[in-house]
Amino acid sequence: MNAPTPRLTLIAASLLLALNASAQEAPAPQEKGPAAADAMLHALEVKYPTPYRVMETNEVKAVLDRVFAYLDRTTPAEIVNKASGAAITDLSKPDPDAVLKPGDFRLTSYEWGVTYTGMLAAAAATGDRRYLDYVRERHGMLAQLTRTYLPLVRADVQNAHAPIKSFLNPHALDDAGALCHSFLKAKAGAQTGVDYTQMIGICGDFVTKKEYRLKDGTLARGGPDGKGGAKMRPLPDTLWLDDMFMGVPTMAYLGKTTGDRKYYDDAVNQVLQFSKRMFNPRLGIYMHGYVEGMRDHPEFHWARANGWAVMSMVEVLEVLPKEHKGYKPVLEQLRAHIKGLAAYQTKEGFWHQLIDRNDTYQETSATAIYTYAIARAVNRGYVDAQMYGPMANLAWNAVASKVTSAGQIEGICVGTGMAFDPAFYAFRPTSVKAAHGYGPTLLAGAEIIEMNKKFRFGLNDSGLMFQGARQ
Numbered sequence: 001m002n003a004p005t006p007r008l009t010l011i012a013a014s015l016l017l018a019l020n021a022s023a024q025e026a027p028a029p030q031e032k033g034p035a036a037a038d039a040m041l042h043a044l045e046v047k048y049p050t051p052y053r054v055m056e057t058n059e060v061k062a063v064l065d066r067v068f069a070y071l072d073r074t075t076p077a078e079i080v081n082k083a084s085g086a087a088i089t090d091l092s093k094p095d096p097d098a099v100l101k102p103g104d105f106r107l108t109s110y111e112w113g114v115t116y117t118g119m120l121a122a123a124a125a126t127g128d129r130r131y132l133d134y135v136r137e138r139h140g141m142l143a144q145l146t147r148t149y150l151p152l153v154r155a156d157v158q159n160a161h162a163p164i165k166s167f168l169n170p171h172a173l174d175d176a177g178a179l180c181h182s183f184l185k186a187k188a189g190a191q192t193g194v195d196y197t198q199m200i201g202i203c204g205d206f207v208t209k210k211e212y213r214l215k216d217g218t219l220a221r222g223g224p225d226g227k228g229g230a231k232m233r234p235l236p237d238t239l240w241l242d243d244m245f246m247g248v249p250t251m252a253y254l255g256k257t258t259g260d261r262k263y264y265d266d267a268v269n270q271v272l273q274f275s276k277r278m279f280n281p282r283l284g285i286y287m288h289g290y291v292e293g294m295r296d297h298p299e300f301h302w303a304r305a306n307g308w309a310v311m312s313m314v315e316v317l318e319v320l321p322k323e324h325k326g327y328k329p330v331l332e333q334l335r336a337h338i339k340g341l342a343a344y345q346t347k348e349g350f351w352h353q354l355i356d357r358n359d360t361y362q363e364t365s366a367t368a369i370y371t372y373a374i375a376r377a378v379n380r381g382y383v384d385a386q387m388y389g390p391m392a393n394l395a396w397n398a399v400a401s402k403v404t405s406a407g408q409i410e411g412i413c414v415g416t417g418m419a420f421d422p423a424f425y426a427f428r429p430t431s432v433k434a435a436h437g438y439g440p441t442l443l444a445g446a447e448i449i450e451m452n453k454k455f456r457f458g459l460n461d462s463g464l465m466f467q468g469a470r471q
Helices: 006-026 032-041 057-074 109-128 131-156 173-189 197-208 243-258 261-277 303-319 325-340 364-379 385-400 422-426 435-454
Strands: 079-081 098-100 238-239 290-292 454-460 465-469
Touching: 006 325, 057 109, 057 131, 057 385, 057 435, 109 131, 109 173, 109 435, 131 173, 131 197, 131 454, 173 197, 173 243, 197 243, 238 261, 243 261, 261 303, 261 325, 303 325, 303 364, 303 435, 325 385, 364 385, 364 435, 364 454, 385 435, 385 454, 385 465
Parallel strands: none
Antiparallel strands: 079 098, 238 290, 454 465
16 A cells, blocks of 8 residues: 555644644533433423413404304394294284294204303403393393283193294293393393393293102103103103203392292202212212112213203302302312313313213313303302313313304204213214304303403413412
8 A cells, every 4th residue: 555645644634633623612512411301302392282371361252252243143133924034023913923033043942041141241251242232132032022922822822823932831941941040140230121020930930830840859851741641851750960050040040139048948959969869979070861760870971961060050159148058068069070070171171072981072062161160160269270270271272172263163062862871972963053052152251251360370381370360
């Protein structure tokens, strides 16, 4: 091998000197220990499926406004001729051809009782009078129809025609309870200018005196049909957890408006008697259906029914005097239920259709009801804001993600009876036309606005945390 030339030797030496100098001048490398590596990983961006933050008030209101715009457009407060579709403007005279103008939803359904209550809450939380006007227009129309058609219905129940006959002659709690609750809430707090006397008389009387009950006074379905037989709903002496909401808040608010303690007593007894039969203290959630006299019961923990139960308790506590002997038991039952529900919230912020069955879909209406009830419990001091405020915000973000640009709400389970197998619940369809999710979404958004006005939540060590009460 030939020896390197003097020129190549000189170049190599120069390069070696330059490298040595560079090494001496370069800063010492950063320490690469476990702590430094952990800090870098801790700062990695997280891809949350549901926005992991607190929505500003204007953002929440934007969601509610989309829902409002859709409902205002598709639930007209108008009476028309059933054949021609022409508007009937004089509602003081009965008309055998008069019907409510068809829309996407029914103005006298129990779901719309919840929607009216949600509109009232949204008006209070946002200061936007459009929500209150929505209630005023429709409640006012129902009050006028009641004055016009009630005498006819009472005179000839079988043959009389009325655009709102199911309300004027109720046959079930679904016909009366949730509507009555909205009337009582409007009368107590909102300035609608509507005379609710007749309407509250009809629905309040049905809930407290005419609905079938078990021997201990618990509201039940499947009672006598008046002809020596029994109504099969689906079996005699059946309890549906739904009826904690369909009847009990009305009882409590009648206590508030009349001052008669018997209504408070009835409301408390209902909560405790339903809970004794249907609440599973080990799981912290309720079964949907119960049949008196059976040894075993179909213990399926349907999400929306649990929503009606938790919503019922926060509504009762809103008006139940704190000195009432039932106040503490109802409060403790609410706390136990909210604690139970908390254990089942999914990573996306929802709850499953069957709460304890992860193989069932994530359902929107129940998630909205839980959002409302948990946020209300935080706002009233029933539960700790530190524990439950963050999950309520996550739940609201989940619900908001289901509100389309057109204001429709996706992922709402359609109407559901009770059953004795999981397939029935697991395969119930969902639809944007299922009315059950609209009122709860309005309630949820309104209560989240109130909660985030009262308390601060933000990221701390990457987690959404309670940061204190606002001044």
